[in-house]
Amino acid sequence: MTFSPELEARFAKLLNSYPPGRQRSAVVPMLLYAQDEIGCVTQELVEEVAHRCGVTALQVDEVIGYYSMLHRKPLGKYHVQICTNIACQAVGAEDLWAHACKNLQLGNKEVSPDGLISLEEVECIGACAWAPAIQINYDFHHQVTPEKFDRLMQALADRTYSARPS
Amino acid sequence: MRYNEPSPLEQMIISYRFDLPNPASIDTYLANDGYVAIKKVLGMTPEAIIDELKVSSLRGRGGAGFPTGMKWSFVPRNTGKPTYVICNSDESEPGTCKDRLLMENDPHQLIEGMLIAGWTIKSNKGYIFIRGEYRYLIDIVDRAIAEAYQRGYLGKNILGSGWDFDLYTHTGAGAYECGEESALLESLEGKRGIPRLKPPFPAVVGAFQSPTILNNCETYSAIPWIFRNGGAAYAALGTPKNGGTRLVCVSGHVNKPGVYELPMGFNLLRIVNEVCGGVRNGKKLKAIIPGGSSSPVLRADECDIPYDFDSLAKAKTMAGSGGVVVLDEDTDIVAVALRTIKFYAHESCGWCIPCREGTNWLKKILSRYHEGFGDESDIDLIAELANNMLGRTFCALGDAAAMPTAGFVAKFRNEFEDYLKKSPRFQPAPELAVV
Numbered sequence A: 001m002t003f004s005p006e007l008e009a010r011f012a013k014l015l016n017s018y019p020p021g022r023q024r025s026a027v028v029p030m031l032l033y034a035q036d037e038i039g040c041v042t043q044e045l046v047e048e049v050a051h052r053c054g055v056t057a058l059q060v061d062e063v064i065g066y067y068s069m070l071h072r073k074p075l076g077k078y079h080v081q082i083c084t085n086i087a088c089q090a091v092g093a094e095d096l097w098a099h100a101c102k103n104l105q106l107g108n109k110e111v112s113p114d115g116l117i118s119l120e121e122v123e124c125i126g127a128c129a130w131a132p133a134i135q136i137n138y139d140f141h142h143q144v145t146p147e148k149f150d151r152l153m154q155a156l157a158d159r160t161y162s163a164r165p166s
Numbered sequence B: 001m002r003y004n005e006p007s008p009l010e011q012m013i014i015s016y017r018f019d020l021p022n023p024a025s026i027d028t029y030l031a032n033d034g035y036v037a038i039k040k041v042l043g044m045t046p047e048a049i050i051d052e053l054k055v056s057s058l059r060g061r062g063g064a065g066f067p068t069g070m071k072w073s074f075v076p077r078n079t080g081k082p083t084y085v086i087c088n089s090d091e092s093e094p095g096t097c098k099d100r101l102l103m104e105n106d107p108h109q110l111i112e113g114m115l116i117a118g119w120t121i122k123s124n125k126g127y128i129f130i131r132g133e134y135r136y137l138i139d140i141v142d143r144a145i146a147e148a149y150q151r152g153y154l155g156k157n158i159l160g161s162g163w164d165f166d167l168y169t170h171t172g173a174g175a176y177e178c179g180e181e182s183a184l185l186e187s188l189e190g191k192r193g194i195p196r197l198k199p200p201f202p203a204v205v206g207a208f209q210s211p212t213i214l215n216n217c218e219t220y221s222a223i224p225w226i227f228r229n230g231g232a233a234y235a236a237l238g239t240p241k242n243g244g245t246r247l248v249c250v251s252g253h254v255n256k257p258g259v260y261e262l263p264m265g266f267n268l269l270r271i272v273n274e275v276c277g278g279v280r281n282g283k284k285l286k287a288i289i290p291g292g293s294s295s296p297v298l299r300a301d302e303c304d305i306p307y308d309f310d311s312l313a314k315a316k317t318m319a320g321s322g323g324v325v326v327l328d329e330d331t332d333i334v335a336v337a338l339r340t341i342k343f344y345a346h347e348s349c350g351w352c353i354p355c356r357e358g359t360n361w362l363k364k365i366l367s368r369y370h371e372g373f374g375d376e377s378d379i380d381l382i383a384e385l386a387n388n389m390l391g392r393t394f395c396a397l398g399d400a401a402a403m404p405t406a407g408f409v410a411k412f413r414n415e416f417e418d419y420l421k422k423s424p425r426f427q428p429a430p431e432l433a434v435v
């Protein structure tokens, strides 16, 4: 497989970071970084990572089900993750989640028909003091009210979304 | 950046650079006490370093509050194997959001803390394990590492000492269990994050089967200050055996939620009322979850205590990861208990049966109870199931699930009972007519 030069550079650096003979360590980071570029973990990617790290495809395959951020099917272009854990729950995250499902017409881990948005209910994302918190791809958004949420979704639909955290 | 206004009651010794312009850059760090401690430490013996840490009474900020100096003293010397320094920045305990600020605003402080650990055990390699969701922090920390290499604080022959140290980031990919130290090490080796049998502890057999220092991000971040100002000065900030300050993450029903650096032993009620402006909307306090979702809940009448490891342990809960979740009088405790156990059931790695099955049964029973199909006997069943998990699981995730659940039932039994009255009671299936 061929990847972008930036990703290739990242892979080269990764494989160099671990002690000699310990290149298996690069498996999980490689899968995650590659998934960000190609959309999901394909069988081809599994074999490529196995080859580069010098392990069997099975050894790569077995970690995929374990890590919740690794996906075998593509997510939406924008993956909307809503935390409903206790700190967020306390300040209305469950209502926010219900609001999101209704307005986006999506359930947990579903992708919109046009592939633009996917939705996931997630566990604590480390923004508890600024709850309710969501992540769109890797961007954090804090104190998200239903109105703020709708504005963000509108920006996604209008392609005016800027990745700056708010 | 900061995401909340600081409080005048804070005592900032590890967060004071957060407000400077360009806080993450090495120039800011160097202009503000940066890399002063490592210069001093390079002239010290491992014994002297560990003694200073013991004097500081610094305790691990990851959850268990283990004395850091003692932990470092367990690392065997001269085994002939390489040694490693690992930072736990997996930060996934619900209620906790402080390591994020430390890496975003002061990555060099963390690097310097890890350098001191590296020099102490003459390690040549360290890894910062950062949860996958914190991608932007991986970029920030990678940039800081590159700056440190350029200026000779990482790499070969650091500051002319003849000692080499390389540091790397390593991303997680979504798993709470990978914050447990031995599961983290498995994950670092490219495997599923399943805990290892202990002992041996990571100090003896850790990363790549070698002696390892493994600490939380905030623990390392406190270390440069200790060596600039002395262990005794650090200890004096806190309470006996609980040295220094701590980044307390306050969330939930307060007027000013946020992360605040407070001296150890600061009164918990004062945190709510003075630091955070009291319970919001003029409501009354019902309960506080004091140290992340794993810590048993405190009723309002139990909250007038010093916030440190020993005082909370005495109150049969824990200061854990520093996540304080404040709940007001309108909070539905059964709903909080259910959300908590859903988390642990989702995050149980499935390796040992009491945890895998126990968390799922608790989730099923609590779900049923919450939906109104509970029965009087369920209350004892929940408590009994939780208490039977305690101490019987492979790693502490099972305890982390059982302790708060048992706590909710013990402290708020009346609320569980009230649920039976207000909820639609279970209707027995009609008897089949016998024709």
Ligand SMILES: Cc1cc2nc3c(=O)[nH]c(=O)nc-3n(C[C@H](O)[C@H](O)[C@H](O)COP(=O)(O)O)c2cc1C
Binding pocket: B059, B060, B061, B062, B063, B064, B065, B066, B071, B088, B089, B090, B091, B092, B093, B176, B177, B178, B179, B180, B181, B182, B214, B215, B216, B217, B219, B395, B396, B397, B400
């Ligand atoms: C299920 C589980 C999850 C944990 N998650 C974290 C975590 O996210 N971050 C952390 O620093 N420690 C976490 N810990 C504690 C670590 O196992 C370990 O004790 C800690 O990182 C040691 O560092 P310290 O001595 O500096 O606290 C967790 C423990 C358990 C049992």
Ligand code: FES
Binding pocket: A083, A084, A085, A086, A087, A088, A089, A123, A124, A125, A126, A127, A128, A129, A131, A133, B094, B095, B096
């Ligand atoms: S509980 Fe939602 S971010 Fe921590």
